[in-house]
Amino acid sequence: MATTPATFSTRPKDPQEDLMTSVAGEDQGTLPELPPEPVMEANKLNVFYGDFHAVHDVDLRFGKNEITALIGPSGCGKSTVLRCLNRMNDLVAGARVEGEVTYHGKNIYDRGVDPIAVRTHIGMVFQKPNPFPKSIFDNIAYGPRVTGMKVDSMDDLVEQALRGAALWDEVKDKLKQSAYGLSGGQQQRLCIARTIATRPDVILMDEPCSALDPIATSRIEDLMMELRSDYTIIIVTHNMQQAARVSDRTAFFTAKADETTGNRTGLLVEFDRTKTLFSNPSDRRTEDYISGRFG
């Protein structure tokens, strides 16, 4: 499973070789070329912030019980694409989405679809752990309460969610204490527990480890691989070794500057099985990026 993570703060001599040796997916050899059972799909996804065209024509498929990593240089639209997948961009003033995002075949942007319901199926974990100013217990119970989930025992649900996020043993004796008393890594696992408490089937994660130390990062990576058997996970990461270690598939994005305006629009360059993308990329831009020649 996950080994002590290395970061790209000091580039390895041969980053590509380093990435290839850290590809984790044991079953990559048998992974079909495209996800056979896509839980979500983006079709001709375009995103604008006012007049600015941030993301151009993205087509992606996210396979059931797979981890998909979105990688690419800063500003290429990874977070923008991720936020489209559970209609989080609805909350961003001036953001406009064109194209389609389907969840089990249904376009989540269709008129009449309730974005709050969408977010209970497709949960999100953010870069910076953001627990509520409440007790550990109430952080977990909050979602089920506000969504009116039918719950036999809230105690059991909270325990299950905390166990699912590998946090139970560390907090079982202080459930009534403030979540702010937890370490950053524990807070991030609490946020994952909070997300799984409403029983989503997709979990979106935007750089969930970037504020964590290597040990906490390693725990989250182990946790992601455990959660994969029950959830579909889509993760944005700047850490290519992390993408190589945890993901089944990787999507590489870049930004292309418009010759007249200079505006940089994000686009998807390559989407493939992680092992293939890191060992034998089909596009020169991917190769340059993963080998450290760009970005």
Ligand SMILES: Nc1ncnc2c1ncn2[C@@H]1O[C@H](COP(=O)(O)OP(=O)(O)OP(=O)(O)O)[C@@H](O)[C@H]1O
């Ligand atoms: N709320 C917003 N209003 C206007 N422009 C935005 C907004 N959010 C993002 N952008 C722009 O959209 C483009 C894509 O941004 P996004 O945050 O999706 O990139 P990213 O790939 O996640 O970058 P990073 O790796 O730095 O997090 C950038 O040019 C950014 O400045």
Ligand SMILES: [Mg+2]
């Ligand atoms: Mg981002």
